[in-house]
Amino acid sequence: MERVVALGHKVLPRGWRDFGLQLVIWFGFYFSYLAVRHLTDRDPAKAVVNGLKVISFEQHFSHHLFELTVERVADSSSLLLTAAAWTYWNSEFTVIGLALLWVYLRRHERFTRFRNTILLANLIGLIGFVVMPTAPPWMFPGHGFVDGVNHSSALLQTLANPYAAMPSLHSADALIVGFFLVSTSRTKWAKALWALWPLWVWFCVIATANHYVADVLAGIGVAVVALLTTSQARRVFERVRAAGPAIANLL
Numbered sequence: 001m002e003r004v005v006a007l008g009h010k011v012l013p014r015g016w017r018d019f020g021l022q023l024v025i026w027f028g029f030y031f032s033y034l035a036v037r038h039l040t041d042r043d044p045a046k047a048v049v050n051g052l053k054v055i056s057f058e059q060h061f062s063h064h065l066f067e068l069t070v071e072r073v074a075d076s077s078s079l080l081l082t083a084a085a086w087t088y089w090n091s092e093f094t095v096i097g098l099a100l101l102w103v104y105l106r107r108h109e110r111f112t113r114f115r116n117t118i119l120l121a122n123l124i125g126l127i128g129f130v131v132m133p134t135a136p137p138w139m140f141p142g143h144g145f146v147d148g149v150n151h152s153s154a155l156l157q158t159l160a161n162p163y164a165a166m167p168s169l170h171s172a173d174a175l176i177v178g179f180f181l182v183s184t185s186r187t188k189w190a191k192a193l194w195a196l197w198p199l200w201v202w203f204c205v206i207a208t209a210n211h212y213v214a215d216v217l218a219g220i221g222v223a224v225v226a227l228l229t230t231s232q233a234r235r236v237f238e239r240v241r242a243a244g245p246a247i248a249n250l251l
């Protein structure tokens with residue numbers, strides 16, 4: 001037991017207690033998020049109508065569905081399509097989880113804002129799912145969309161909300177991960193890799209027919225709002241903390 005405690009003090013920035021607290025915060029939010037999100041898939045007809053509205057909106061401005069072009073590019077190579085599908089399945093939980101862990105262990109001073117930005121973006125996204133449940137492109141094969149991943153598994157149908165296309169949280173979270181990993185990486189090649197990460201994820205979610213271009217743009221907007229909000233919140237907190245002694249002297 002003493003060795004475990006000593007290991008925690010050596011490896012973990014604030015010991016086991018803080019690390020356990022972070023796990024409780026993350027998994028508590030995640031399971032609460034899943035529970036609430038399942039309440040948003042009660043009206044599939046509305047989601048289908050909203051999906052058709054997005055398709056009509058894009059066709060009105062471009063007279064062509066850009067998503068179909070991206071799908072054809074991915075379909076031209078089995079390796080590219082497999083990589084796109086793998087990215088879709090792993091970019092949300094595997095990559096985010098590992099990124100959070102790395103920043104917590106190696107760049108701890110940036111962790112709190114990183115975590116809060118991810119949580120805020122997902123909260124905003126959840127509101128979007130409630131306000132505008134949207135069926136994804138793969139549900140509309142009549143428009144030429146081809147499902148690039150397997151949505152038929154029982155586990156996926158149990159855990160996932162199929163009508164949560166708008167906004168694309170894959171796109172939002174990829175931008176947030178890219179932002180923080182670029183700012184915390186110390187080598188040029190790592191910075192370049194993480195700078196390209198959001199672009200790759202945006203390509204993958206469109207190529208696998210899981211999101212429309214409009215979803216991706218909305219997801220980018222969500223990420224920007226979350227980043228700006230946590231930045232301002234941190235500045236306000238630092239000002240209040242700096243003014244603490246002065247305020248105390250006035251009381």
